[in-house]
Amino acid sequence: MNGVRSKEFGRRVLVMAATLFFAVTARADLTIDINGGSVTQIPIAVSSFDNEAMSPQPVSRIIRDDLRRIGLFRLVDSTGVASSMSEASMPFDAWRARGADAWAVGSITPEFGGQYGVSFRLMDVAKQSQIVGYQFSAPASQLREVAHRIADMIDVSMTGDGPAFNSRIAFVNYAAHRYTLQVADSDGFDAHTVLTSKEPIMSPSWSPHGGRLAYVTFLHGKAVIYIQSLVTGKRYRLGRFKGLSSAPVFSPDGHHLCIVLTSGEASRLYLINDDGSDLRPLTNTDSIDTEPDFSPDGTMIAFTSDRSGSPQIYTMPSSGGQPQRVSFQGRYYVSPRYSPDGKKIVCIRKQQGQLRVTQLNLKTGREQVMTQASLDESPSYAPNGKMILFANADSGPGRLVVLSSNGLARTVLKVKAGDIRDPAWGPILPNK
Amino acid sequence: MMKKSAASLLLLSLLAACASTPTKTAQKPAPVQNMSQNQSTTNAAPAASTQATALNPFTDPNNPLSHMSVYFGTNKSNIQSKYMPILAAHAKYIASHPSAHVRLEGNCDERGSTEYNLALGERRAVAVKQVLEADGAPASQLQTISYGKEKPKALGHNEAAWAQNRRTDLDYLSK
Numbered sequence: 166m167n168g169v170r171s172k173e174f175g176r177r178v179l180v181m182a183a184t185l186f187f188a189v190t191a192r193a194d195l196t197i198d199i200n201g202g203s204v205t206q207i208p209i210a211v212s213s214f215d216n217e218a219m220s221p222q223p224v225s226r227i228i229r230d231d232l233r234r235i236g237l238f239r240l241v242d243s244t245g246v247a248s249s250m251s252e253a254s255m256p257f258d259a260w261r262a263r264g265a266d267a268w269a270v271g272s273i274t275p276e277f278g279g280q281y282g283v284s285f286r287l288m289d290v291a292k293q294s295q296i297v298g299y300q301f302s303a304p305a306s307q308l309r310e311v312a313h314r315i316a317d318m319i320d321v322s323m324t325g326d327g328p329a330f331n332s333r334i335a336f337v338n339y340a341a342h343r344y345t346l347q348v349a350d351s352d353g354f355d356a357h358t359v360l361t362s363k364e365p366i367m368s369p370s371w372s373p374h375g376g377r378l379a380y381v382t383f384l385h386g387k388a389v390i391y392i393q394s395l396v397t398g399k400r401y402r403l404g405r406f407k408g409l410s411s412a413p414v415f416s417p418d419g420h421h422l423c424i425v426l427t428s429g430e431a432s433r434l435y436l437i438n439d440d441g442s443d444l445r446p447l448t449n450t451d452s453i454d455t456e457p458d459f460s461p462d463g464t465m466i467a468f469t470s471d472r473s474g475s476p477q478i479y480t481m482p483s484s485g486g487q488p489q490r491v492s493f494q495g496r497y498y499v500s501p502r503y504s505p506d507g508k509k510i511v512c513i514r515k516q517q518g519q520l521r522v523t524q525l526n527l528k529t530g531r532e533q534v535m536t537q538a539s540l541d542e543s544p545s546y547a548p549n550g551k552m553i554l555f556a557n558a559d560s561g562p563g564r565l566v567v568l569s570s571n572g573l574a575r576t577v578l579k580v581k582a583g584d585i586r587d588p589a590w591g592p593i594l595p596n597k
Numbered sequence: 598m599m600k601k602s603a604a605s606l607l608l609l610s611l612l613a614a615c616a617s618t619p620t621k622t623a624q625k626p627a628p629v630q631n632m633s634q635n636q637s638t639t640n641a642a643p644a645a646s647t648q649a650t651a652l653n654p655f656t657d658p659n660n661p662l663s664h665m666s667v668y669f670g671t672n673k674s675n676i677q678s679k680y681m682p683i684l685a686a687h688a689k690y691i692a693s694h695p696s697a698h699v700r701l702e703g704n705c706d707e708r709g710s711t712e713y714n715l716a717l718g719e720r721r722a723v724a725v726k727q728v729l730e731a732d733g734a735p736a737s738q739l740q741t742i743s744y745g746k747e748k749p750k751a752l753g754h755n756e757a758a759w760a761q762n763r764r765t766d767l768d769y770l771s772k
Binding site (some may be wrong): 365381387388409425427430453456499540558561 | 672674707708709710711712713715716717719720723724742743744745747748754
C-alpha cells in the first residue's frame with residue numbers, strides 16, 4: 166500500500182525555466198444578465214503564437230478553447246492584428262479599439278533534442294504592462310499540457326481563482342459491447358484507456374493527487390470496488406463483501422474511502438482504509454444511502470438517501486452523526502458532489518420529469534437548475550469550481566458536457582464515439 | 598396456518614385465472630409482449646394449437662412459468678399483484694425441483710444515477726426473492742444480483758423502453 170501511495174505523482178515531467186511578475190486584475194466591461202443575477206466576462210485577446218504553424222499542437226487555440234469553456238472570458242477576435250513579443254512594437258491601440266482588457270502573446274521555438282521552447286506574455290492593455298509571463302521547455306507530447314498551464318496562468322491572474330485546466334477527467338465509454346474506463350485531459354483530448362471489460366464498469370473516483378482511481382466493476386459477477394494506480398497500472402480489489410460494494414470516494418487525505426455496501430434492501434455508507442482494513446459503518450437505516458462525497462476539508466459527507474421516501478441529498482459529519490437533508494424543492498435528487506470551496510453541492514434534480522444539473526447553495530438553501538436538458542447525469546466540479554462536467558444523453562448516446570458554473574458557456578467535449586457515462590473531474594496535476 | 602392456506606387458495610385461483618385467460622389481463626401491452634418474447638429467444642416455440650405432446654412449461658405461453666420477468670413502476674420496487682400468480686408458479690416449481698437454481702436479476706431504466714439505480718435494482722431483485730420465499734421457494738435455491746441500469750433490454754430513450762428495463766428477470770441457472 167505504501168508503495169502505491171508513494172508512487173502517486175504526475176505522469177509528465179515538465180521542464181521549465183522562468184520568472185515573473187504576477188498581478189491580479191479584475192476588470193471587465195461586458196456584463197450579462199443571467200438567472201436574475203449579473204455575470205461579467207473579461208474581454209481578452211489571445212494571438213496565434215509565433216511559429217505556431219510549425220508546432221505539433223495548436224497551442225493558442227487550446228488556450229482560447231480553455232478560456233471560452235470556463236465562461237469567464239469573452240474572446241476578442243485577434244485576426245489581422247500583428248503580434249509581437251517585444252513591448253516596443255506591441256499593438257495596444259488595436260486591442261483597445263477592439264475592446265480587449267488583456268492580451269496574450271507567445272512563441273514556439275524548436276530546440277535541441279526535440280524539445281520545444283514556449284514563451285508567453287499576458288499584457289494589461291490599459292497599463293501596457295505585463296501581468297504574467299512564462300517560458301517552458303517541453304517535448305511535443307507535452308505541448309497540450311503547456312497550453313493548459315498557460316490558460317490556467319491567464320485565468321488565475323485575471324480572476325484570482327485557482328487553476329482548472331491542467332487536470333484530467335475520468336469516464337466510462339460503452340461501445341461495441343465493451344466498457345472502457347478512460348482518462349483524458351480536461352478538454353477531452355489525449356484520452357487513454359485504463360481498463361476494458363465486457364462487464365459493467367462504474368463510478369470512477371479520483372484520489373486526491375490524481376495518481377489512483379477507485380471504481381466499480383462486475384468482474385466477479387457483481388459490483389465490487391477496485392483501486393488502480395495510474396502510474397503502475399496495478400490494481401487491487403478493495404475488501405471482500407457478501408453483497409454489493411460500490412460508490413467509492415477517497416477522503417481528502419487519500420488514506421481511506423467512503424463506500425456503499427448493499428445487502429438485501431439496504432444500501433449503507435461505510436468508511437474503510439484504502440488497504441481494505443478497518444470497515445466502519447456510517448449509516449444504518451434500511452433505506453438506500455449511496456453516492457457519498459467528502460467535503461473538501463474532510464469533515465462532512467454528502468450523499469443520496471431515499472429515507473424520506475424519495476431520493477434526496479443529505480449531509481452528515483464524516484465522524485458519524487445525524488444526517489441533515491439539504492435538498493427540498495424537488496422530489497428526486499441524486500449524485501451530489503461538493504464544490505472545492507465546500508459551499509455548494511452540484512447534483513442531478515428531477516424537474517418536470519427531466520433530470521438536470523442543479524447547484525445547491527448550502528448556506529442560503531438556494532437551488533439553481535443549470536440546464537434545460539432531459540437526461541443529465543454524474544456532475545462534478547472542476548478543481549477551481551468554475552466549471553461542471555457531466556454526461557448528457559438527450560440526443561442518444563451519452564456525451565461529455567462542460568458547463569461553466571456561471572451558466573454562460575456550454576461545451577460538448579470531443580471524445581471517441583461511444584456511450585459516455587459516469588464522468589469525474591480529477592485534481593490539478595502536480596507541477597514537476 | 599389458516600392464513601397461509603387461504604393465501605394459497607387465492608393464489609391458486611389467480612393462477613387458474615391467469616392460465617385460462619392469458620391475454621385478457623389489464624397489463625400494459627409492452628411488458629406483456631416482452632415477457633413472452635423473453636422465451637422465444639432461447640427456444641423456437643412450437644405452434645401449439647394442434648400439437649398433442651406435452652408442452653415445455655417454460656415456453657408454453659399459456660403457462661405462468663413462461664413469464665420470466667417482473668416489471669416495476671418508475672423508481673418503485675413493490676411487486677404489482679398481477680405478478681403474484683406467476684411468482685407463485687415459479688416458487689412451486691423451484692420448491693418441487695431441488696436442483697433448480699434461479700438468479701434474480703434486478704434492472705433499472707437509464708434515468709437517474711448509476712449508483713442509485715444499482716441499489717434500486719438490488720431492491721427489485723430482493724423484492725422478487727421475498728415473494729418467492731413466501732410462496733415456498735427455499736432461499737438456498739435463490740440468489741440476487743443488480744445490474745442497475747447497465748444492462749437495458751430495450752435501448753430506446755422513451756417510456757416504452759424504460760418500462761421494459763425496470764424489471765427483475767428470473768434466470769434459471771439450472772432447472
